[in-house]
Amino acid sequence: MSNTIMKGFGTKAIHAGLEPDPSTGAVMTPIYQTSTYAQEAPGVHKGFEYSRTHNPTRKALENNLAALEGGKHGLVFASGLAAIDTLLKTLHPGDEVISTNDLYGGTYRLFVKVYEKLGLKFHFVPMQDLSSIEKKINEKTRLIWVETPTNPMLNVIDIESVATLAKSKGGILLAVDNTFSSPYLQQPLKLGADVVMHSATKYIGGHSDLVMGALITSNDNLAEQLYFLQNAAGAIPGPMDCFLALRGIKTLHVRMQRHCENAEKIARFLRSHPKVEKVFWPGFPDHPGHDIAKKQMRAFGGMISFTIKGDRVEDAYKAISSLKIFTLAESLGGVESLAGHPATMTHASIPKAERLKSGLSDSLIRLSIGLEDAEDLIADLKHVLQ
Numbered sequence: 539m540s541n542t543i544m545k546g547f548g549t550k551a552i553h554a555g556l557e558p559d560p561s562t563g564a565v566m567t568p569i570y571q572t573s574t575y576a577q578e579a580p581g582v583h584k585g586f587e588y589s590r591t592h593n594p595t596r597k598a599l600e601n602n603l604a605a606l607e608g609g610k611h612g613l614v615f616a617s618g619l620a621a622i623d624t625l626l627k628t629l630h631p632g633d634e635v636i637s638t639n640d641l642y643g644g645t646y647r648l649f650v651k652v653y654e655k656l657g658l659k660f661h662f663v664p665m666q667d668l669s670s671i672e673k674k675i676n677e678k679t680r681l682i683w684v685e686t687p688t689n690p691m692l693n694v695i696d697i698e699s700v701a702t703l704a705k706s707k708g709g710i711l712l713a714v715d716n717t718f719s720s721p722y723l724q725q726p727l728k729l730g731a732d733v734v735m736h737s738a739t740k741y742i743g744g745h746s747d748l749v750m751g752a753l754i755t756s757n758d759n760l761a762e763q764l765y766f767l768q769n770a771a772g773a774i775p776g777p778m779d780c781f782l783a784l785r786g787i788k789t790l791h792v793r794m795q796r797h798c799e800n801a802e803k804i805a806r807f808l809r810s811h812p813k814v815e816k817v818f819w820p821g822f823p824d825h826p827g828h829d830i831a832k833k834q835m836r837a838f839g840g841m842i843s844f845t846i847k848g849d850r851v852e853d854a855y856k857a858i859s860s861l862k863i864f865t866l867a868e869s870l871g872g873v874e875s876l877a878g879h880p881a882t883m884t885h886a887s888i889p890k891a892e893r894l895k896s897g898l899s900d901s902l903i904r905l906s907i908g909l910e911d912a913e914d915l916i917a918d919l920k921h922v923l924q
């Protein structure tokens with residue numbers, strides 16, 4: 539289908555980059571579960587030689603994701619971290635990276651435990667304050683890494699302002715981890731970012747049944763390096779997982795709408811509850827990032843964090859262990875609601891002193907609001923807060 543007729547997000551989610559299968563007319567992209575492809579003569583083939591390099595199911599997903607982020611090139615990887623790892627491999631020893639200080643624990647671990655050893659230098663700063671970035675920029679700065687809304691504190695970073703700053707300093711690459719928003723809620727390339735990263739494990743897959751990552755860019759030079767690395771290092775997903783991601787994406791817009799609606803109801807309930815100390819959700823007008831969120835996001839997302847009065851770990855433990863509908867688990871973005879304790883789960887790889895600096899207290903509970911009935915989720919929370 540021609541891309542010019544596809545204006546709306548839902549139409550693109552269902553059709554962009556996808557054609558009925560040329561050999562059979564199959565409407566849904568087949569799972570090309572093959573490692574290799576027959577050649578008519580040496581080097582004469584239909585564009586596919588070996589599945590580390592190219593696979594038709596993966597290609598369809600990559601084209602679809604590129605369209606959803608408004609980018610030219612999409613690449614998918616075996617996990618979100620494999621996607622970040624591939625981007626970092628474009629850098630050289632001595633290069634410096636400025637990163638959001640409140641970020642996914644695995645990203646922090648990859649930066650500090652793997653790439654510092656290989657000669658990259660990382661600065662972690664509170665990017666809600668733009669001057670904190672500017673202070674760390676020097677002639678070695680190559681990459682600015684933004685996660686917004688942040689995980690788990692739900693701070694909001696102004697992508698457009700960071701992009702302007704990065705460009706004014708001689709074209710430092712700006713990468714945005716868009717996992718928490720999904721392309722439906724936020725499109726960083728349109729705000730001036732150079733590359734978007736996703737843990738497709740989360741909202742894009744949407745059903746907690748796969749692990750996958752993605753990078754999307756319109757920068758031809760960067761894309762060429764990334765394609766080279768994708769093939770050279772080989773951290774690619776299999777065709778079955780690509781099929782599952784494509785299947786998930788077809789309902790991404792509908793799911794996101796309900797995630798956001800449910801999260802709003804639950805955030806309001808938690809805020810009104812006498813046992814709850816603080817609720818972190820960018821939809822509240824008094825949230826410090828509310829105006830930026832309104833400017834750069836379509837809605838406020840499905841993630842909420844909160845603390846219980848008294849700030850005791852035991853209370854947080856007791857609450858999350860007694861939930862019946864919410865499952866105590868890592869991850870987010872699936873149809874089912876999850877509750878987590880970042881200090882001991884997703885963010886345990888960040889030292890406590892670093893965690894406290896970004897406001898992540900030991901009693902913080904993070905919720906990924908699913909697509910169940912909001913009334914049932916509220917009843918579940920009400921019960922454990924008593």
Ligand SMILES: *Cc1c(COP(=O)(O)O)cnc(C)c1O
Binds near residue numbers: 644645689715738750
């Ligand atoms: C999960 C997650 C990642 C890592 O992705 P994986 O698919 O688990 O490797 C990176 N960033 C954010 C914000 C995440 O939530």
